[in-house]
Amino acid sequence: MSSIISVRDLSKTYASGFQALKSIDLDIRRGEIFALLGPNGAGKTTLISIVCGIVNPSEGAVMVDGHDIVTDYRAARAMIGLVPQELTTDAFETVWATVSFSRGLFGKKKNPAHIAKVLKDLSLLDKKDDMIRTLSGGMKRRVLIAKALSHEPRILFLDEPTAGVDVELRKDMWDIVRSLRASGVTIILTTHYIEEAEEMADRIGIINNGEIILVEDKAELMRKLGQKQLKLELKKKLDAVPGELAAHRLTLNGDGSELIYTYDTQGERTGITALLDDLNRTGIGFRDLHTTQSSLEDIFVGLVRQGK
Amino acid sequence: MNLRAVNAIYTFEMARTGRTLMQSIVSPVLSTSLYFVVFGAAIGSRITEIEGVSYGSFIVPGLIMMMLLTQSVANASFGIYFPRFTGTIYELLSAPVSFYEIVLGYVGAAATKSIVLGLIILATSGLFVPLQIAHPAWMLAFLVLTAVTFSLLGFIIGIWADGFEKLQIVPLLVITPLTFLGGSFYSISVLPPLWQTVTLFNPVVYLISGFRWAFFEIADVSVAVSLGMTMLFLVTCLATVWWIFRTGYRLKN
Numbered sequence: 001m002s003s004i005i006s007v008r009d010l011s012k013t014y015a016s017g018f019q020a021l022k023s024i025d026l027d028i029r030r031g032e033i034f035a036l037l038g039p040n041g042a043g044k045t046t047l048i049s050i051v052c053g054i055v056n057p058s059e060g061a062v063m064v065d066g067h068d069i070v071t072d073y074r075a076a077r078a079m080i081g082l083v084p085q086e087l088t089t090d091a092f093e094t095v096w097a098t099v100s101f102s103r104g105l106f107g108k109k110k111n112p113a114h115i116a117k118v119l120k121d122l123s124l125l126d127k128k129d130d131m132i133r134t135l136s137g138g139m140k141r142r143v144l145i146a147k148a149l150s151h152e153p154r155i156l157f158l159d160e161p162t163a164g165v166d167v168e169l170r171k172d173m174w175d176i177v178r179s180l181r182a183s184g185v186t187i188i189l190t191t192h193y194i195e196e197a198e199e200m201a202d203r204i205g206i207i208n209n210g211e212i213i214l215v216e217d218k219a220e221l222m223r224k225l226g227q228k229q230l231k232l233e234l235k236k237k238l239d240a241v242p243g244e245l246a247a248h249r250l251t252l253n254g255d256g257s258e259l260i261y262t263y264d265t266q267g268e269r270t271g272i273t274a275l276l277d278d279l280n281r282t283g284i285g286f287r288d289l290h291t292t293q294s295s296l297e298d299i300f301v302g303l304v305r306q307g308k
Numbered sequence: 309m310n311l312r313a314v315n316a317i318y319t320f321e322m323a324r325t326g327r328t329l330m331q332s333i334v335s336p337v338l339s340t341s342l343y344f345v346v347f348g349a350a351i352g353s354r355i356t357e358i359e360g361v362s363y364g365s366f367i368v369p370g371l372i373m374m375m376l377l378t379q380s381v382a383n384a385s386f387g388i389y390f391p392r393f394t395g396t397i398y399e400l401l402s403a404p405v406s407f408y409e410i411v412l413g414y415v416g417a418a419a420t421k422s423i424v425l426g427l428i429i430l431a432t433s434g435l436f437v438p439l440q441i442a443h444p445a446w447m448l449a450f451l452v453l454t455a456v457t458f459s460l461l462g463f464i465i466g467i468w469a470d471g472f473e474k475l476q477i478v479p480l481l482v483i484t485p486l487t488f489l490g491g492s493f494y495s496i497s498v499l500p501p502l503w504q505t506v507t508l509f510n511p512v513v514y515l516i517s518g519f520r521w522a523f524f525e526i527a528d529v530s531v532a533v534s535l536g537m538t539m540l541f542l543v544t545c546l547a548t549v550w551w552i553f554r555t556g557y558r559l560k561n
Contacts, residue, residue: 052402056560074310077404088395092327093320104316105403147399 003027004155004186005051010060012046012210020046022210023060028155028188033181035201035218036190037300043210044190045085048157052082064155078106081153085160085190087140091133095124098132099146106151118149121176138169145173149180156180158189162196174200194297198222208304221299229292230261230272235285244282248275259286313405317413318420321387325421332383333425336375340429343371344436347493358495359526364437369520370492371433376426376451377458377487377512381479384418384462389469392558401560407553411463418459419452426451440523446531447522453538454515458483460545467558486512496528511541 005028012021020043028034038044049055051062053073062069064076090098099115119125122142127135132143141161148156158177162170177187177200191197197204198218205215214221237256248271251260263270279286325332348364355363391397400410433439441447469475490512496504507513508529518534521527527534552559 052398054398054401054560056556074404074406077402080402082398082402084395084398086395088398090396091394093323097320097323101316101320102399104319105313105399105405107310107312107404109312 002030004030004065005188006063007047007051008061008063010047010050010062011058012043012050012055013058020210021050024207024210024212026205026212026215028186029203031181031184031186032202033177033187033189033200034203034205035197036188036205036207037194037197038190038207039304042207044207045159046210047207048082048159048188048190052080052157053077078151079154080157081148081151081155082157083144083148083159083161085163087137087144089132089140089143091131093132094129095119095132095135095143095146096128098143099150102147103150108151114152115146115150118146121172122146123172137164138166141165142169142172145176149176153185155186155188158187160190162191162193194300206300206303213303222293227262227264227293227298228270230263230275231290231292232259232261232279232286233257233288234259235287238284242282242284245275245278248278250275259284310405310409313403314409314413314416317400317410318417321414321417322420324387325383325417332421333428336379336425337428337432340371340375341432341436343367344433348436359524361524361526362437365439366495366520366524367493368430368433368437368439369523370487370490370516372426372429372451373454373512373516373519374487374492375429376422376454377483377515378479379425380418380422380455380458381462381465381483383421384415384459385466385469385475385478386462387414387418388463388466389475392467393472397559407550410553411460411549415456415459415463418462419455422455422459423451426455442525443522447519450515450519450522450534450538453542454519457538457542457545460542460549464545464548464552467552470558486510487516491516491528495526511537514538 005026007024007026010021010024010026011019013019024043024047026047036044036047046055050057051064051069053069053076062076065079067073067076067079069076093101096115096119099119100110100112103111103115116125119128122145124139124142124146127139132140135143141164145161156177161173165173174196177189181187189197189200201218203215204218204221206213231253234257238252238259239256241250241252241259245259248261251262252258253260261272261275263272344364344367347367352363352367357363358366391400430439465475465478489507490510491507496507496513499507514529514534514537517528518531518538521531521534551557
């Protein structure tokens with residue numbers, strides 16, 4: 001599959017001496033939804049800012065659909081829409097004026113029908129003549145999204161799009177993201193809400209301390225790193241894991257009512273059969289059993305801890 | 309060239325003037341009228357003619373220049389500083405526009421505003437004193453050149469400033485004194501010889517002198533020198549702006 005953005009050996013050291021990015025390589029595939037995860041200060045926003053032209057890179061190169069972002073910035077930037085993390089909007093302009101301004105700035109011919117459609121999709125149409133400063137925070141976020149979509153970008157960056165956003169807007173936004181993707185737009189998002197990445201993304205990249213730790217298909221990542229737990233609800237509480245079962249490396253929950261067995265879904269044998277046999281032999285009865293799979297959040301926390 | 313972007317920025321900035329009509333047009337016109345009342349009518353009646361021109365008329369070019377300089381700097385610096393302050397500059401930086409398109413939009417709008425203002429003040433002054441313009445084309449040329457040059461200077465200040473205080477400092481502490489000392493209200497020939505020499509280091513002298521020549525054909529320095537100095541200042545500002553965008557100074561780091 002061809003990559004629409006390719007980042008090579010990209011580094012950024014700020015004037016303060018802080019090294020935000022350390023020699024990053026990353027490829028974004030055409031038409032995918034790519035989620036970039038990482039703790040605060042990991043370099044997510046710096047990476048996006050460099051690709052969009054807001055921050056100058058210290059070293060390295062970025063190509064957007066074959067256009068170098070420095071030497072061929074016009075072609076590169078014309079393809080990109082950016083929704084920034086902060087609610088940075090004009091104050092005294094109307095919604096319609098600011099969104100139309102964005103379209104003009106990106107060199108697109110006036111198209112009131114398109115602007116109206118974008119506003120309608122974001123439930124902003126009835127606010128089009130309102131001054132931006134009179135809008136609520138959630139509405140301002142919608143305005144920022146409308147501005148980014150006003151010039152029909154082929155690549156959309158969403159930097160923490162759902163931070164401090166109500167449920168309704170989140171739903172609207174994901175509807176828009178899905179329909180954009182269906183029309184072939186590539187979407188790169190950063191988020192703190194890992195459930196969102198889990199739900200929306202095709203691939204996931206994890207960045208920490210300015211380094212890309214991992215890039216993987218979401219399904220593959222979940223499969224590879226996902227651990228399953230088998231929980232056995234006991235008939236009688238235990239004080240400790242019985243010695244006969246030591247080989248299975250079981251743990252006991254807080255009040256001794258559950259035995260927990262952790263196993264790797266990738267392993268050739270899960271070891272469940274042997275465990276159940278041994279339980280039978282020791283005469284420990286259980287009332288119920290259920291399995292849980294680790295979420296992306298667990299995987300993420302695990303990886304970031306490892307990196308430290 | 310991304311003409312649509314230039315147009316978008318220009319229109320956006322002009323719309324800002326429209327919203328702040330009182331502040332943008334009415335207040336400079338009012339303060340200029342006050343100068344006429346005080347200097348032209350009250351004090352001017354006690355001053356004899358300067359080189360054959362009545363004092364009231366003599367100060368017209370200087371007054372217009374003074375407004376032109378302060379308004380160009382104020383408009384252009386605020387125009388670019390405000391997006392930096394609110395953070396909306398991200399959009400400008402991520403747009404497919406080159407630095408000269410950004411400059412054309414912002415400086416073009418600020419200069420337009422000042423030129424219109426200058427002409428309004430010129431018309432207003434016609435209500436107070438008799439006016440003659442010996443070289444209307446040159447008058448316009450100096451008006452436009454000065455408006456563009458000082459809008460560029462304002463643009464630079466708007467990028468350099470990292471607070472509203474700094475935004476005010478240059479107009480208050482540099483532009484206003486230089487204008488007052490640059491011969492807005494007097495001919496520098498009335499100064500003692502030493503101060504005449506010192507005054508020649510003040511760039512505003514050349515602007516006012518050239519502008520006044522276009523009205524009355526009287527000048528402190530030759531017109532060619534005035535024009536040359538104005539162009540030199542223009543080129544210096546352009547070079548500074550070019551450097552700002554090449555290095556990303558205060559914009560991209």
